[in-house]
Amino acid sequence: MNQRRGQFTGVVCANIPLCREHFKLVMEVRGFPPTKAGQFVQLLCRSTRDLDYVERELEWPSPQRPEVENVDLIAPTALLRRPFSLAGATTDGETATIEVIHRVVGVGTDWLVQLRTGDEVGILGPLGNTFSHPVENQIAILVGGGVGIPPMLYLASELVGKKVIAFCGATTRDLLSLTVTADARTPGIDSIEPLYNIQEFAAHGIPAVISTDDGSYGFRGFVTQSLQEYLDRFRIRGEMAVIYTCGPEVMMKRVADLARARQIPCQVAVERAMACGMGTCQSCCIRVKKPDASAVPLPGQDWCYRLACTDGPVFAGEELLW
Ligand SMILES: Cc1cc2nc3c(=O)[nH]c(=O)nc-3n(C[C@H](O)[C@H](O)[C@H](O)COP(=O)(O)OP(=O)(O)OC[C@H]3O[C@@H](n4cnc5c(N)ncnc54)[C@H](O)[C@@H]3O)c2cc1C
Ligand code: FES
Incomplete structure (x- = not known):
């Protein structure tokens, strides 16, 4: 499912208040791969146009002080993308319409809430695994x-x-x-x-x-x-x-x-806190028991770490050690 993940630009169709602090953000994304429930996206919670400026490297010739003019020091900026579960998705030809519901809790979601129809959002996804459907009559x-x-x-x-x-x-x-x-x-x-x-x-x-x-x-x-x-x-x-x-x-x-x-x-x-969302940074590790053949248990342990972003986010409840 994740083999087709990529970076996309979403165009905002709606950003509707649902209740205090929660908003439904609907975006159209050309070429976005098919998704299923359980998967999530990483949203760039700042302008795609700021990329070069925010990510430039500081010149820091020791022992001088660096020349600081990063926007992060002028106003808080969400440098890392933020993870959000998909609340729904439909596809019409080449264009997918995806929905996320976000609660305003900090700098990134504070930026999301300002989005208006026609604005652009950087999207990494689709990420993670999916729920398995119930069997007959369950x-x-x-x-x-x-x-x-x-x-x-x-x-x-x-x-x-x-x-x-x-x-x-x-x-x-x-x-x-x-x-x-x-x-x-x-x-x-x-x-x-x-x-x-x-x-x-x-x-x-x-x-x-x-x-x-x-x-x-x-x-x-x-x-x-x-x-x-x-x-x-x-x-x-x-x-x-x-x-x-x-x-x-x-x-x-x-x-x-x-x-x-x-x-x-x-x-x-x-929903472990996540930085990269694609298995690189190891920030989202979670303990699971009964490791399968692909996971080496720690010496003397009958458990191992899994990554919530790529092995999950969906896990069997009885396997999680939290
Ligand atoms: C797989 C996944 C799916 C998610 N789906 C949704 C969703 O559908 N809707 C939604 O509103 N939020 C969702 N979240 C949480 C969302 O990613 C965070 O609320 C968001 O990153 C906050 O960004 P911020 O810059 O606004 O806040 P920040 O300034 O980064 O943080 C504000 C506060 O929130 C705390 N926080 C940040 N992330 C988490 C987290 N994952 N768990 C607990 N506390 C956290 C911080 O420690 C801090 O106290 C999801 C998280 C994950 C990992
Ligand atoms: S969020 Fe980076 S490895 Fe999972």
Whole structure:
């Protein structure tokens, strides 16, 4: 899948606010390779025209002081590209339309939020591996938290016609990057009834259970609590379901534990901090157990490191040592 990755220029079609701090960025990219849910892109969060200037080498003849005029010292600049999961992608002939949902947390996403229709964005991708689809009759349970919701939206679009339920969580309703339909029945604060009240999932015929930590919308509590209650109430065990998850590591770890305790297969998309996104810098390593023949375990250990960017981001939940 990654053999065709490359550098592309995306042209912004829309950059729409979804809720406080979250925006949907839609870009058209000529020649962008086919993608699947689970994959991500590295976005250059500064002008492609700044490249030469920002990346010039400093003349530093010791012991003199260097001549500093780098824009990074005048205003903060995101030197490294930033990773974002694909929230959706379609292709029309030579042109792909790709979507990412970004939360404004720092210098790079602060730059993204300023983008207007027609602006250009440097894109490296597509990167990483993909989710495996459920087998016949398996229930797909999608569990997304915060900025882990976007890959679940892409996966939902691939699973039309299958048995799917989405569980999504946010700290509060203002930070839920999803659209509640106008005529939606409001779920109670202790309700785990899946409803067709979230436009992005309902469009694919998928019901959702929404949790907010403060109870400002849907189930009051963590998404892992509503998930646990659901799995127990409907006695979901073993191969009858498969769980897909992405979000904060503490959340995904809990989801993987809930799955393991019930022998439910679980696919986890990790979002380790990444610099290069393509296997060079080793900044995204993660420990996995049971190394296969291609991975040498450390001496005396039964585990090894894997790279979240190229071996992942999707891993089997039971293999991760976090
Ligand atoms: C594979 C992958 C997919 C991702 N998908 C999305 C997505 O769909 N939507 C989205 O909004 N974000 C996503 N992220 C996180 C996103 O890359 C960061 O929020 C972004 O790099 C922040 O850039 P910045 O320059 O705005 O913030 P910075 O100024 O670089 O950092 C701001 C703060 O965020 C923290 N931070 C940065 N990256 C991460 C990370 N990966 N995990 C936890 N904390 C981090 C920093 O430590 C710092 O405290 C993803 C990350 C990965 C690795
Ligand atoms: S981000 Fe550089 S090796 Fe994974």
